[in-house]
Amino acid sequence: MNVNESLKNALFTKEFTHNPYPVYEKLRQSDPIMNLQFPDGRHGWLIASYAEAVEALKDGRFSKDVTKAMGVEQTSVFSTNMLFSDPPDHKRLRGLVQKGFTPQRIADMRSHIQEIADGLLDAVSSKDTMNLIDEYAFKLPIIVISEILGVPAEDQDKFRLWSNSIIGASNQVMNEQVVQHMNEFIAYLKDWFAKVREQPGDDMISQLVIAENQGDRLSEHELYGVVTLMIIAGHETTVNLIGNGVLALLEHPEQRKLLQEQPELIHGAIEEMLRYNGPVEFSTSRWAAEDLEFHGVHMKKGDLVVIALNSANRDSKQFEDPDLFDITREKSQHLAFGKGIHLCLGAPLARLEGEIAINTLLRRFPHFELQGDVDELEWRPGMIVRGVKEIPISLRS
Structure with missing residues (x-):
């Protein structure tokens, strides 16, 4: 078995999900633009090195719209949004x-996010332990994005269930339960949009439903897509930023001590957390819009292209000592939020939530510890998000 075949076999395994970085390093050295079959059965190209990743993320020859690139219809009602569109549609949808x-x-x-963080930690202050993900990392961003959108507080847990199913569907995990959850979500949104049209409020959903951009209202499918993207991107990224960031501090006690002593370092710490073990493993799909050559590789029109963001962020050609977690690292041009016109719109909000959540946790519970071994934590499956399902911590030493 040659090196490339060995690497292909190592990708997407349970061991890879737990720690993909040794495989990424070998991939960057031997085949940074690899042709392979993805877990969902599709064939395409995986770009693993930083320079090529930046170019691909900004290259207009790679289309985000499968309808244009391959002449096939979108199979999901949730895909009609700026993340899966090209100019000029992208500019119109993003502008709204x-x-x-x-x-x-x-x-x-x-100040409001700070109040939410303090309130969540107040709720566990009498306990000795908590699940960091369920009781804090998930709740904070879902409360924030729900308030922005206008989601009732009593429905926030439903949105977590539905977003997990939609992410599963993006990985072609279309079992009966996933289909049921997606149908429930569509029904909920239909009812919600109808109510908003009758009585709009001052929330973002109301603005989108009644918005006109040069006389062009959002279609029903565009509404589904935009709302879904904001709900998923608006909390999933931050959940895993907080979770992965806290894990990095637990695994590097000297860096944790430094941040506790100098909380003003949180801005650089968040950037390093995003680079070191980012919340988004791979970019969403792109397709070659024409026959083209990219860094000596010949791609055909319709070829699938995926960028390994977390691999690019550990590229030694771009980052000195890339496997070192250093919250005092000079500001780096990491790719955790993408690049180019599809740069994550909610990145500033995710950064702010991460800063507040992590510094508040360190201040309120300075002696928290992981319960169990980090190697026993279960990482979420799939190709989009990178994060663990649970992080049990003791709040007092």
Whole structure:
């Protein structure tokens, strides 16, 4: 078996999900643009090195719209959004959403996010242990994005269930339960949009439902896609940023001590957490819009292209000592939120939530410890998000 075949066999295994970085290093050295079969059965190209990843993320020859690239219809009602569109549709859809994510609006949310973080930790203050993911890392961002969108508090847990199913569907995990959850979500959104049309509020969903951009309203499918993207991207990224970030601190006690002594280092710490073990494993799909050559590799029109973001963020050609977790590292141009026109719209909000959540946890419970061994933690399956299912911690030493 040659090196490439060995690497292909190592990809997407349970061991790879637990720690993909040794495989990524070998991949960057031997075949940074690898042709392979993905877990869902599709054949395509996996880009693992930083320079090539940046180019691919910004290259207009790679289309995000499968309808244009391959001449096939979108199979999911949730895919009609700016993440899966090209210009000019991308600019129109993004323009309708970005009004709710201006730097000033996000900055104005700081004190409220701090209140949410303190409230969540108040709720566990009498306990000796907590599940960091379920009781904190999930709850904080889902509360924030739900308030922005106008999701009732009593429905927030449903949205977590539905978003997990939609992520599963993106990995072609289409079992009966996933289909049921997706249908429940569609029914919920239909009812919600109808109510908003009758009585709009001042939340973002109301703005999107009644919005017009040069006389062009969002279609029903576009509404599904935009709302779904904001719900998933608006909390999934932050859940795993917080979870992976806390894990990095637990595994590097000297860095944790430094951050506790100098909480003002949190901005650089968040950037390093995003680089070191980012919350998004792979980019969403792109397709070659034409026959092309990319760094000596010949791709045919319709070829699938996926970028290994977390591999690019450990590339020694871009980052000095890339496997070292260092919260004082000079600001790095990591790719945790992508690059180019599809750069994550909610990145500033995710950063702010991560900063507040982690610094507040360190301040409120300075002696928290992981219960059990880090090697026993179960990582979530799939190709999009990177995060663990649970992080049990003791709140007091």
